[in-house]
Amino acid sequence: MLRILLLVAAWATAAVACTRLCAAAVAAARTPARRALRPPRALTLHEAAFLSGGPGRVMDVTLVAMHRRRALLLAHTGWATVVDARTDDVLERSVIRAIGPAGHQARTDAVRRAAGSADAVRAIADRLTGAGLAVPDTARTRSAAAVRGIRTAAFAVPALAVTALALPGGGGPPGPAVLAWFALPLLLTLSALLIGRIEVRPYLDWASPEGRTALSGPIAAPEGAERERLTALAVGGPGTLDDPLLRRALDGGR
Structure with missing residues (x-):
């Protein structure tokens, strides 16, 4: 009887996870398509940073x-310590507000979180989402939750099968028969994982397919000696920095 209950639990886990994944894929596919930016133009440095790594990457470039x-x-x-609080840039003003006036200090990771949720970053997100270059928050969040659920089910079903095998036989079916019971829900979850990689994976990133195409084009970064380094940071992340101490600073000193 316990083995039957475990089998029912395995089927329920697989069915719920697969249903959520399919619902997320359908909802993401039904997201209203928006035309890309017209007329075509190069992404700004902070737009490229958002499409590559979200608000955190925008803050990395700004810091x-x-x-x-x-x-x-x-x-x-x-x-992070403020040396000069005078700036006309809205993103930099968000950083200053998160830390304080000149001479004040704050943890870098706390500054990234606080300034990354400011109106200036949300304006970038809204602009890119409206242009069809960024994945909407709801679609990305729902897709990520569905993928986590199907991964959990893929581990839970074998665990339930092993538990069923460990139970005393008591004249019940042999081990191979018990494994056969759990083979179908396991196959269902593994198939859903494959479907998720194909259908849902594009909605887990910050950039939509159109956004990834835009990232492969030119990026309008400010002129200066740091142009190439900031562009590389925006697209590739802190790993592109040649200063290991600066990489540690962005990583909160870890």
Whole structure:
């Protein structure tokens, strides 16, 4: 009887996870298509950063740009110190508000979270989503939850099968028969995982397919000695920085 209950639990786990995954894929596919930016134009540095890594990447670019021009000191211990609070850039003003006036300090990861949720970053997200270049938050969140659910089911079903095998036989079916009971729900979850990689994977990133195409084009970064480095940071992340201490600073000093 316990084996039957475990089999029912395996089927329920697989069915719920697969249903959520299919619903997420259908909902994402039904997201109203928006035309790309017209007329075509190059992405700005912060737009490219958002499409590549979301609000956190936008903050990485902003913090490093302020650090390079000595408006902000990023310590490898994970602290950010305001040196010059004068700026006309809305993103940099968000950073200053998150830390305080000149001389004030705050943890770098806390600054990234606070400034990354500011109106200036949300404006970038809304603009890119409206242009069809960024995946809407609801579609990305729902898709990610569905993929996590199907992965959990893919581990849960074999665990339930092993538990069923470990139960005393008591004249019940042999081990191979018990495994056969669980083969179908396991096959269902593994098939759903494959479907998820094909149908749902594009909606887990910040950039939509059109956004990824735009990222492969030119990026309108400000002129200056740091242009190439900031562009590489926006697209490739902190790993592109040649300064290991600066990489540690963006990683909160870890």
